[in-house]
Amino acid sequence: MDDRVILRVGAKILIPFILLFALYVQFHGDYGPGGGFQAGVIFAAAFVLYALVYGLGNVKRALPPQAVYVCAALGVLIYAGVGFVTLALGGDFLAYNVLNHNPEHGQEYGILFVELGVLVTVFGSMVAIFYAFAGRRKVDV
Amino acid sequence: MIEFVDVTLLVLLGVTSLVIIREQNLFAAVMLAGIYSLLSAGLFVVMDAVDVAFTEAAVGAGISTVLMLGTLALVGHQEHKPKRRPILPLFVVAVTGGVLVYGTLDMPSFGDPANPIHHHVAPHYLEESPHEIGVPNVVTSVLASYRGYDTMGETTVIFAAVVGVLLLLSRGPRPRRTVVNGTWRTVAYEEDPPEVEEDRDG
Secondary structure, X not given: OOXXXXXXXXXXXXXXXXXXXXXXXXXXXXXXXXXXXXXXXXXXXXXXXXXXXXXXXXXXHHOOHHHHHHHHHHHHHHHHHHHHHHHHOOOOOOOHHHHOOOHHXXXXXXXXXXXXXXXXXXXXXXXXXXXXXXXXXXXXX | OHHHHHHHHHHHHHHXXXXXXXXXXXXXXXXXXXXXXXXXXXXXXXXXXXXXXXXXXXXXXXXXXXXXXXXXHHHOOEOOOOOOOOHHHHHHHHHHHHHHHHHHOOOOOOOOXXXXXXXXXXXXXXXXXXXXXXXXXXXXXXXXXXXXXXXXXXXXXXXHHHHHHHHHHOOOOOEEEEEEOOEEEEEEEOOOOOOOOOOOOO
């Protein structure tokens, strides 16, 4: 591990840009290709890269498995929560127009939060699945 | 020009899939599967489905490859020679494929503007999305607003998938059941194997 200097330095330089690009994909989804799903996968890919170069133990110290599991569930809650907020404000489930006095802004807020929910769930799920696979050890049968 | 790109991508896809079938080294097969996904993403770009291409490149070529490599670390890199010649599976696969191709003959031809799909709700989405939703990318407005229920279902499916994977693969302490004096008993909890990671300071 210690002699792969180019890999370690290269990964360390790349990871912040990958995270930033994921956020760009998330918030630029209204204007270009992208959205919560793609952003979540790219965000998870940054942590997968970190794990591949620096080892699973180190990435688990930065991002504990418990936090990842919470993320996977939290995203669905955010998404469904937007639906219940619109219900409480007198609209239909997931009808975002009631979120603001200007219906277009209501739609914007609704899409923003819903995509955030997708991002959080996809990110949590991808990293959790990766942890589950990478944490297994070879068993002699 | 676009035909040239189409033909090149399709030929490369065909070659890649044939090599994946023939390849005995699973490491090479996984890498080729990643290349296959990247070529598919290129085809989606040619078909102007950039959002789909984005997902294909990120999931198919990125995360799936890593997960397959993680699996290879457990099962080894070399494919075993099949003990018998798989004639019956080949027959089943060929018949199923033939039936599927036969089924596509009844479908409207690809890209025809008279197709039913282009006359159901798509015109409404394309014309009204700027006023009703106000988001420039129609894909996003369909995904998150017009079809918000579906996307919530998809998010839930991803969550359900991760719950399934964790139930199958997570390594909690397991009770061991053995026969003691003719009856099944839970005798002890298996300890987790000690962590043998290369984290030196963790």
